[in-house]
Amino acid sequence: MIDQSKIRNFCIIAHIDHGKSTLADRIIEMTGLLTEREMQAQVLDNMELERERGITIKSQAVRIVYKAKDGNEYIFNLIDTPGHVDFNYEVSRSLAACDGAILVVDAAQGIEAQTLANVYMALDHDLDVVPVINKIDLPSADPERVINEIEDVIGIEAQDAPQISAKTGLNVDQVLEQIVNKVPAPHGDVDAPLKALIFDSVYDPYKGVIVFCRIKDGCVKKGTKIHMMATGFTTEVVEVGYFGAGQFIPCDELTAGMVGYITASIKNVRDTRVGDTVTDADNPCTEALPGYKKVNPMVYCGLYPADGAKYGDLRDALEKLQLNDASLYYEPETSVALGFGFRCGFLGLLHLEIIQERLEREYNLDLVTTAPSVIYKVYKTNGEIIELTNPTNLPDPSEIEYMEEPMVKAEIMVTTEFIGAIMDLCQERRGQYEGMEYMEETRALLKYRLPLNEIIYDFFDALKSRSRGYASLDYELDGYERSELVKLDILVNKEEVDALSFIVHADTAYERGRKMCEKLKDEIPRQLFEIPIQAAIGSKVIARETVRAMRKDVLAKCYGGDISRKKKLLEKQKEGKKRMRQVGNVEIPQKAFMSVLKLDDK
Ligand SMILES: Nc1nc2c(ncn2[C@@H]2O[C@H](COP(=O)(O)OP(=O)(O)OP(=O)(O)O)[C@@H](O)[C@H]2O)c(=O)[nH]1
Numbered sequence: 001m002i003d004q005s006k007i008r009n010f011c012i013i014a015h016i017d018h019g020k021s022t023l024a025d026r027i028i029e030m031t032g033l034l035t036e037r038e039m040q041a042q043v044l045d046n047m048e049l050e051r052e053r054g055i056t057i058k059s060q061a062v063r064i065v066y067k068a069k070d071g072n073e074y075i076f077n078l079i080d081t082p083g084h085v086d087f088n089y090e091v092s093r094s095l096a097a098c099d100g101a102i103l104v105v106d107a108a109q110g111i112e113a114q115t116l117a118n119v120y121m122a123l124d125h126d127l128d129v130v131p132v133i134n135k136i137d138l139p140s141a142d143p144e145r146v147i148n149e150i151e152d153v154i155g156i157e158a159q160d161a162p163q164i165s166a167k168t169g170l171n172v173d174q175v176l177e178q179i180v181n182k183v184p185a186p187h188g189d190v191d192a193p194l195k196a197l198i199f200d201s202v203y204d205p206y207k208g209v210i211v212f213c214r215i216k217d218g219c220v221k222k223g224t225k226i227h228m229m230a231t232g233f234t235t236e237v238v239e240v241g242y243f244g245a246g247q248f249i250p251c252d253e254l255t256a257g258m259v260g261y262i263t264a265s266i267k268n269v270r271d272t273r274v275g276d277t278v279t280d281a282d283n284p285c286t287e288a289l290p291g292y293k294k295v296n297p298m299v300y301c302g303l304y305p306a307d308g309a310k311y312g313d314l315r316d317a318l319e320k321l322q323l324n325d326a327s328l329y330y331e332p333e334t335s336v337a338l339g340f341g342f343r344c345g346f347l348g349l350l351h352l353e354i355i356q357e358r359l360e361r362e363y364n365l366d367l368v369t370t371a372p373s374v375i376y377k378v379y380k381t382n383g384e385i386i387e388l389t390n391p392t393n394l395p396d397p398s399e400i401e402y403m404e405e406p407m408v409k410a411e412i413m414v415t416t417e418f419i420g421a422i423m424d425l426c427q428e429r430r431g432q433y434e435g436m437e438y439m440e441e442t443r444a445l446l447k448y449r450l451p452l453n454e455i456i457y458d459f460f461d462a463l464k465s466r467s468r469g470y471a472s473l474d475y476e477l478d479g480y481e482r483s484e485l486v487k488l489d490i491l492v493n494k495e496e497v498d499a500l501s502f503i504v505h506a507d508t509a510y511e512r513g514r515k516m517c518e519k520l521k522d523e524i525p526r527q528l529f530e531i532p533i534q535a536a537i538g539s540k541v542i543a544r545e546t547v548r549a550m551r552k553d554v555l556a557k558c559y560g561g562d563i564s565r566k567k568k569l570l571e572k573q574k575e576g577k578k579r580m581r582q583v584g585n586v587e588i589p590q591k592a593f594m595s596v597l598k599l600d601d602k
Helices: 020-030 048-053 085-095 115-124 145-156 172-183 308-324 350-364 416-428 459-466 506-523 554-558 563-578 588-594
Strands: 007-014 061-067 075-077 101-108 128-134 194-203 208-217 220-223 226-229 234-235 239-243 248-251 253-255 259-263 277-280 299-307 329-335 341-345 367-369 375-379 385-386 400-415 432-438 443-451 470-484 486-494 502-505 531-537 540-547 580-583 585-587
Touching: 007 020, 007 085, 007 115, 007 172, 020 061, 020 075, 020 101, 061 172, 061 239, 061 259, 075 172, 075 486, 085 115, 085 194, 101 115, 101 172, 115 128, 115 145, 115 470, 128 145, 128 172, 194 308, 208 253, 239 253, 248 259, 277 506, 299 308, 299 329, 299 350, 308 329, 308 350, 308 585, 341 350, 341 459, 341 588, 367 588, 375 563, 400 416, 416 432, 416 443, 443 470, 486 506, 502 506, 506 531, 506 540, 506 585, 506 588, 531 585, 585 588
Parallel strands: 007 075, 007 101, 101 128
Antiparallel strands: 061 075, 194 208, 194 277, 208 259, 220 253, 226 234, 226 277, 239 248, 239 259, 299 341, 299 367, 329 341, 375 385, 375 400, 400 443, 400 470, 432 443, 486 502, 486 531, 531 540, 580 585
């Protein structure tokens, strides 16, 4: 059995791009787990997509052995955490698997919104937070300022924080020593019934679901009959082990204090929800670990194959992705404009984009996506309450008593010169001002309560562009609120395009409708006849644009002569047509369905 006093379970928390993954790599490299040559650019971010986007999506873990200056060998379990608010729940579970957290702060940027959010989450889980100042190699680095900021704003001691460059490796050895000395050792009860926290899981085609867990008490080994306390799933363990670099290394048993994995021929990640407690079915613990929460999708949209014949492929691909991602939801739906597809639910817009990209890249699918929508609550006059995920299913206004929309509490960190611009933005997005705190002289933390549907479209982009990249955002759901909402329909050549309908606040409907029409006018190519584009609420048209008629068709260029040229042109036109959607007698390019989502033009 491994001596718990020689184990350190920790994670690294940071705002996006402050260098979390780089530091993780450096730690792995310095403890000799991998030679530099063996090391892929970034070990912990091992999904191709993650690497390209440079963000951490799925929590991963790695076990390394460190020979400390005190002469002892320590086992480090480094648990990686996702860096984006969409995955906050996963962050929270990863933190719960640790005893300490390394807080990485960029010496040039200082504290950002997610630095704070992550620190508060870590403190909520009673983790000891060890600050580290990164990127001191940058000419603009100002470690002294950042140290003071950490002490003033977060209130933790930071004078002896290692000042490092994760990139060059400078002073990273100090971080390793501080992990030994400042992160507490686990103190589980080995003789108590098994109690383990699931902090992640992946699907493997050979082994089935691989469950990542932190053993709090007791012991688990091959043959143990395990029981998942929240999902009620019971099964027998096939293998236990720990995490090498990018590989799973089997071992005899996992005991209190350890971090490792369990396999048990489980077919679906849904049976192994993150946050659930694993116990021994024959000798169960009395109480589950606290904090389990079922994560529900917050944003829905329709996904359609660009080529209708690929519907089956899309279904298979979604099924496969879902094996690995319990928070992805989908069900079949049909649209008049787009044909057969799926209504899919996501944790947020980034999650949506990631799934969309994986479908396109890993499964070679061409997709049309409809406008993302949040879940509205519709209170009908007959007392029924509907949770609306697709705007086209909105009941007739005469049947609606009132509607409610989801709200979020948002914290925006911004340098003082942009406070005005960001306040304007929040105002336009129907935000309710809830206060402002100055961090130091140059920066402030703005607090707003905002409707979720105002931030899922292009709020991040707008925030970045209006602050020249200096604002950062963190938010969490904050219940539902009654709101004056209407369904905005788009009519192309008098035909309603169901995939373009969306729910919007009555006060912004006119503005949105006008911008949508303008955007569509640019996207829809001229055809032989004039095409009116209208935005309407019910039968009332609130905006209109017109695509003028085109004079000649492509064949006119051929002077009626060469038949093979004519064929070629028709072929070309056909290729183009595949990317078009026929609505009535008008063809709408597929990209029009997406481009209308980005309407902020400042
Ligand atoms: N100059 C300099 N650049 C660094 C240092 N550490 C990291 N970087 C760079 O900063 C960028 C972000 O680093 P990452 O390690 O990917 O950041 P992260 O915090 O893991 O980002 P997420 O995975 O999105 O949370 C990369 O381009 C790194 O090369 C450093 O010490 N000095």
